[in-house]
Amino acid sequence: MNKGRTIFLNSILVILSLITIIPFVWMLLSSFAPNSEIVKIGGSLFPTPSSISNYLDVQEKFNFMRMFANSLFIAVTTTVIIIYTSALMGFVFAKFRFWGKNILFGVVLSTMMLPWAVTIIPKYEMMVDFGWLDSYKALIIPSVVSGFGIFMFRQAISQVPDEMLEAARVDGASDFYIFHRIILPMSQNTIASLAIFQFLWSWEDFLWPYLMINNEEKQLLSVGLRMFNGQYGTDYGGLFAATSISIIPVIIIYIIFQKRFIAGVSSGAIK
Structure with a gap:
């Protein structure tokens, strides 16, 4: 019975994996084909x-x-900044006691429940008032704090024994030292998880760079890919080739952090 269930579940996973992978394989093969082959009617499934x-x-x-x-x-700048600010604020929420901490943490969590589109107009007006249009500041500064990242680090740092931190303080360690020499090294799994998610979100973001940046020299790749869409047709081969290249950094980031990411998921499942 258990063997049959395992075979059934594995079959479902294989089918779902194929549904996910086939469009990517089709895009990759199309990137090596001329446009006429891609749009040809009555041809084979794969160009x-x-x-x-x-x-x-x-x-x-x-x-x-x-x-x-x-x-x-x-993507790299926002990811590094968000990891640091999220770890720092997560450390404060997890290990410090102050009036209104739970209320403030609830406010942070509430930012995760708002649809991102709701904040576009006020954020756009703020960028206009600050004179930050067509600058990287408009892409980086509004993203320096992440409610999702703070929540992740707060949960992870809460598992660090208070006795360890108290022992460090008894030995004369400052909170600055404790954060950089104890908390961050013990949060490598959380850092890896957030790095993968945040880099992916920053790399594929389209709407905000499209609104903020008008100068082609400063524009991001996600917006630049739309230049393959002409008035009378689309260069699908060029678009697929550029898209195939553009996913390389995401793959590299996942390869670098995958071991820590999987370790974090596994430890969470065990707990």
């Missing part, structure tokens, strides 16, 4: 890869490398 010209010409279609570098800079 026949026959050329690498889409990859060779991607820089000629638009300033791909500049936008790629812009996106990488914004």
Whole structure:
């Protein structure tokens, strides 16, 4: 009975995996095919890869490398800042006692329950008033604090024994030292998880950079990919080639942090 259930569940997982992977495989094969092969009616399910010209010409279609570098800079910067601020605030909420702490933490959690679209208009007006349009400050500063990240670190740091921190204070360690030398090293699984999620969210963000940045030299790759959509047609081969390249940083980030991410998930499941 258990063996049959295992086979059934594995079959379901295989089917769901194929549903997820097939569109990606189709896009990857299409990136090596001419546009005529991609849009051909009555052809095979997967286009026949026959050329690498889409990859060779991607820089000629638009300033791909500049936008790629812009996106990488914004994604890495916001991810690093959010990890640090989330860990710091999570440490405060988990290990410090002060009046109104639970109310303030509830306010932080409430920011996770608001649809992101609701805040677009007030945030846009603030950026206009500050004169930050067409600048990276408009992309970085509104993202320096994450309610989701604070919640993750607060839960993780709460598991650190208070006796360990008290022992460090008895030995003369300051809170600054405790945070950087004890809390952060013990939060590597949480750091890895948040790094994967936040980098992905920053890398694929489209609407906010589209509203904030008008200068093509400062524009991000997620917005730049729409340049393949012309008035009378779309260069699907070039679009798929650029998109295939654009997912490389996300894959690299996951490869770097996957061991810690899986370890964090496993430890949470055991608890």
